[in-house]
Amino acid sequence: ETGVTQSPTHLIKTRGQQVTLRCSSQSGHNTVSWYQQALGQGPQFIFQYYREEENGRGNFPPRFSGLQFPNYSSELNVNALELDDSALYLCASRMTGDNEQFFGPGTRLTVL
């Protein structure tokens, strides 16, 4: 069974740029959630995707957007990057109806 994978591992961008992060869910999992984890803090929920649609969103502005594909993989897009967007971005997957969420290793984004 393949776990949750994310790419890239690290990324450096400058303020105002756009970034796309990718996630492959664990085998058999059809629901994907994205979290932002600032240094020294707990993960903060960004949004969740099920059946290729967003079905839950945290307190993040519209410049954070996402996609889910038919194979359940997902992308997180962030436009107009700000310095405060520097964080570890985590993807988690689960089966709808199950509570257990399994996290990937994360993508470390640095905005200069």
Place this chain on the structure above:
Amino acid sequence: GENVEQHPSTLSVQEGDSAVIKCTYSDSASNYFPWYKQELGKGPQLIIDIRSNVGEKKDQRIAVTLNKTAKHFSLHITETQPEDSAVYFCAAHDSWGKLQFGAGTQVVVTP
């Protein structure tokens, strides 16, 4: 929305001693409470969880207790080992289906 508070923020224990981390939550509709362990440079790893219809759950050296009335839950690690050193997060699964995390506890086990 749900708010989860976690204490302490840091915990130093001698190898072999027990460690206890406590969390409180605010949303009485929350029904699932996982604990995650995060090592440096890695994503959170689910180590144990408890559902709202259960008061206690144990898995080898790790146990979790839940008091729904008081809205608090705790993680207990017995016979701590150096490999238990990590950041531990509690979380509550709210009525919208998202996880709300605590701020984390840095556990350091000294030999």
